[in-house]
Amino acid sequence: MNGTLTLEERPVAQEVAIDDRGIRLLTVIGWMVSPTTWLSLLHLLAGFVIGAVVFFVMAAAIATGVSMLAAFGLGIVVLGLALWLAGQVARAERARFAFMLGERIAAPQLPPISQRGLRRLWRLVTRVHVWKNFAYAMLRLPMSALEVGPLILIWSAGLALVTLPFYNGALPGGAAHLGGSRLTGFWPVTLATLLGIGVLFIAPILTRALAVADATVARWLIGSPLQAELTARIGELESSRAQVIDAAEAERVRIERDLHDGAQQRLVSLAMELGRAKVKFETDPEAAAAIVSQAHEQAKEALAELRNLVRGVHPPVLSDRGLDAALSGLAALCPVPVSVSVRLPVRPPAAIEAIAYFVVGEALTNVAKHARATRAWVSVEHAGSTLGLVIRDDGVGGANPSGQGLTGLAARVAGVDGRLTVTSPPGGPTSIEVMLPCGS
Numbered sequence: 001m002n003g004t005l006t007l008e009e010r011p012v013a014q015e016v017a018i019d020d021r022g023i024r025l026l027t028v029i030g031w032m033v034s035p036t037t038w039l040s041l042l043h044l045l046a047g048f049v050i051g052a053v054v055f056f057v058m059a060a061a062i063a064t065g066v067s068m069l070a071a072f073g074l075g076i077v078v079l080g081l082a083l084w085l086a087g088q089v090a091r092a093e094r095a096r097f098a099f100m101l102g103e104r105i106a107a108p109q110l111p112p113i114s115q116r117g118l119r120r121l122w123r124l125v126t127r128v129h130v131w132k133n134f135a136y137a138m139l140r141l142p143m144s145a146l147e148v149g150p151l152i153l154i155w156s157a158g159l160a161l162v163t164l165p166f167y168n169g170a171l172p173g174g175a176a177h178l179g180g181s182r183l184t185g186f187w188p189v190t191l192a193t194l195l196g197i198g199v200l201f202i203a204p205i206l207t208r209a210l211a212v213a214d215a216t217v218a219r220w221l222i223g224s225p226l227q228a229e230l231t232a233r234i235g236e237l238e239s240s241r242a243q244v245i246d247a248a249e250a251e252r253v254r255i256e257r258d259l260h261d262g263a264q265q266r267l268v269s270l271a272m273e274l275g276r277a278k279v280k281f282e283t284d285p286e287a288a289a290a291i292v293s294q295a296h297e298q299a300k301e302a303l304a305e306l307r308n309l310v311r312g313v314h315p316p317v318l319s320d321r322g323l324d325a326a327l328s329g330l331a332a333l334c335p336v337p338v339s340v341s342v343r344l345p346v347r348p349p350a351a352i353e354a355i356a357y358f359v360v361g362e363a364l365t366n367v368a369k370h371a372r373a374t375r376a377w378v379s380v381e382h383a384g385s386t387l388g389l390v391i392r393d394d395g396v397g398g399a400n401p402s403g404q405g406l407t408g409l410a411a412r413v414a415g416v417d418g419r420l421t422v423t424s425p426p427g428g429p430t431s432i433e434v435m436l437p438c439g440s
Helices: 010-033 035-067 074-101 117-125 128-162 164-170 186-222 226-280 285-309 316-321 323-333 350-371 404-414
Strands: 338-343 376-383 386-393 419-423 430-437
Touching: 035 074, 035 128, 035 186, 074 128, 074 186, 128 164, 128 186, 164 186, 226 285, 316 323, 316 350, 323 338, 323 350, 323 376, 350 376, 350 386, 350 404, 350 430, 404 419, 404 430
Parallel strands: 338 376
Antiparallel strands: 376 386, 386 430, 419 430
């Protein structure tokens, strides 16, 4: 008990260390067979081919345009066509980066040009992104050459050394030559093979690093400038906040209207019925009892209306016991059987909990009203800095994501920079997936 390991504990620690080394080795091997590595390699090789074609086409267009400048200005048209072609290359390259590497490079968001004729042409030519596209088209080949050269060298050298035992004796001179020495015998060939394995371990790392560098250069040359991205992001946030404000105002109006037209009218009627019963209590007890019975039914109806009125309002159980208990309460009240699975190692922020509770409550209400389902499932999981919700049912499907109810849910989720996805083919099933950002 003095803090030292016992004899029984020491082998366990050694096993953990061995397991850690094994995990690291498996990670390196996994990089070699990972689709990401091979997609990166194909992307870089394709970039060399594309760069060669684009470079020679652009060089021919520029040479033709310059030589034709004296021919009634036709060269200007050819040079303008070259700039337009560079823009199309940039568009195709953004698509290639997204397809091969999963890198979403945003296109520059530029204001429209209102001028006509030569002024419009001048404004187009003087835009920075036009010349960045042109620079990318001309640099694609030399960049790819610098990337593909080391890749071919390291992959071919690694494969050649690993497979050396299979063809070493068939080489001229009866063996491979490395640094002036012939690789003959067991140990030289074995060491060369081990060296090849080490080179192949390094090759995926180099491949991915070059792909990242290639994407970084492309994002700077053919992507949206940082200021434009920030402006677009601010616009998205302003739109989402406006949607949240509109949703809150609509909720306030609903509560106000339902209180005035529903619960308030029933309470007034209840008070009048109790007044009538009070008057008849002494002269006609049976009539008074009947009136009291009617008042009792009205009181129950008023309570039911008040419960419906406050749906979506932050319940006390959510604050006291958390999302698991609150969602279990919602599932118990739903007329459709609901299975709830909540895995939360840490409690999310209160605002995120409230939105998650509201989304699940509205989704289960829609299931009960429209889905004609016999079963529903709610799953909540905290992964990293994201809270994920999935609400599924086995109903008839056909839910409209642009409908008023789902649009309101999407607006509320977007207010905290979240995302809501609805999958509901005709015939079912329906699945609502929500991703809410929150602290880890």
